[in-house]
Amino acid sequence: MHVCVFLLGALQLTATSRGAADVNQVIIAVHGGLALPRHELTQEREREIRSALKQSLSAGYKELSAKNGTSLRAVVAAIKILEDSPEFNAGKGAVFTSAKTIELDAAVMEGKDCRAGCVGAVQHIRNPIEAALAVMERSRYVLLVGPAADAFAKEKGLEIVDPEYFSTEYRLKQFEKLKASRSTFDKKDAPDRQKGNRGTVGAVALDHAGNLAAGTSTGGLAFKMPGRIGDSAIIGAGTYADNRACAVSATGDGEYFIRSCAAHDVFARMFYKSASATEASSQVIDGIRQKKAEGGLIVLDHQGQLAMPYAAEGMYRGYVNRNGEMQIDLYGGR
Ligand code: ASP
Numbered sequence: 001m002h003v004c005v006f007l008l009g010a011l012q013l014t015a016t017s018r019g020a021a022d023v024n025q026v027i028i029a030v031h032g033g034l035a036l037p038r039h040e041l042t043q044e045r046e047r048e049i050r051s052a053l054k055q056s057l058s059a060g061y062k063e064l065s066a067k068n069g070t071s072l073r074a075v076v077a078a079i080k081i082l083e084d085s086p087e088f089n090a091g092k093g094a095v096f097t098s099a100k101t102i103e104l105d106a107a108v109m110e111g112k113d114c115r116a117g118c119v120g121a122v123q124h125i126r127n128p129i130e131a132a133l134a135v136m137e138r139s140r141y142v143l144l145v146g147p148a149a150d151a152f153a154k155e156k157g158l159e160i161v162d163p164e165y166f167s168t169e170y171r172l173k174q175f176e177k178l179k180a181s182r183s184t185f186d187k188k189d190a191p192d193r194q195k196g197n198r199g200t201v202g203a204v205a206l207d208h209a210g211n212l213a214a215g216t217s218t219g220g221l222a223f224k225m226p227g228r229i230g231d232s233a234i235i236g237a238g239t240y241a242d243n244r245a246c247a248v249s250a251t252g253d254g255e256y257f258i259r260s261c262a263a264h265d266v267f268a269r270m271f272y273k274s275a276s277a278t279e280a281s282s283q284v285i286d287g288i289r290q291k292k293a294e295g296g297l298i299v300l301d302h303q304g305q306l307a308m309p310y311a312a313e314g315m316y317r318g319y320v321n322r323n324g325e326m327q328i329d330l331y332g333g334r
């Protein structure tokens with residue numbers, strides 16, 4: 001188990017050896033998806049992943065510490081960093097579809113008025129999370145998909161890139177391997193689920209005003225059929241926020257999260273049954289496990305209590321608490 005605790009005094013990261021940071025006083029948490037099988041994670045990649053998570057949390061923390069900083073801006077700032085890192089299956093470094101294209105999904109939601117914005121299967125937007133925010137703030141819709149969503153982002157002045165920008169050597173190799181094994185996610189129950197599709201990213205945050213927000217961004221499943229949109233872009237499945245209970249971001253086998261309305265299920269257990277974040281999220285993850293699927297959740301309640309359960313070997317994740325202490329874990333340490 002790797003545990004890192006840092007102090008963010010004036011945003012100056014300092015390693016300490018004080019053990020786990022307090023998980024009941026959290027203001028921002030991020031995930032970088034389910035972890036690769038441990039034996040496949042090289043030391044170099046582990047360093048890169050830890051460093052990106054740290055930068056992402058710092059960016060979110062900076063937003064939250066700013067005068068008038070909001071949880072919504074913090075979530076977007078944190079996710080942008082992870083989208084720009086080639087280590088995760090979101091933005092640059094996303095997986096290929098079976099047609100060797102890259103199609104990205106993202107969603108953002110704020111807990112005050114339950115406003116939300118999402119994009120699905122976009123191919124040209126450098127930071128899909130910004131496009132999701134634009135859908136929420138600058139359109140009357142919740143979900144835009146495909147070329148029209150790309151065009152919407154362009155019209156709103158977001159950074160547009162050639163699809164080549166998202167491609168990495170690692171994902172190209174993964175694509176060739178999947179193609180050679182003729183693996184497909186279109187088969188019922190996806191028996192040949194590939195652990196290499198990992199790396200969806202997400203964030204949840206709580207600001208000074210007591211407002212929660214959640215966001216998620218992904219390239220989806222490796223070798224997915226073009227046009228497939230996963231849980232990340234679907235409110236109530238992979239992303240949810242409502243100040244009355246919690247903010248949620250999920251990762252894992254998206255179809256299971258959609259069918260079980262997983263993120264909303266966490267909210268419902270907390271709101272209607274007064275379950276804690278830990279109880280509600282572990283019950284939902286148990287359901288995913290029982291279906292022999294894999295997945296993880298980050299759940300932050302309106303008082304700053306955080307839960308990060310997962311059914312898998314590991315989940316890249318981290319958080320910062322009110323005292324500015326940061327903790328990052330990849331495996332174990334639940
Ligand atoms: N949940 C994502 C999807 O199904 C994938 C992942 O989290 O790894 O699109």
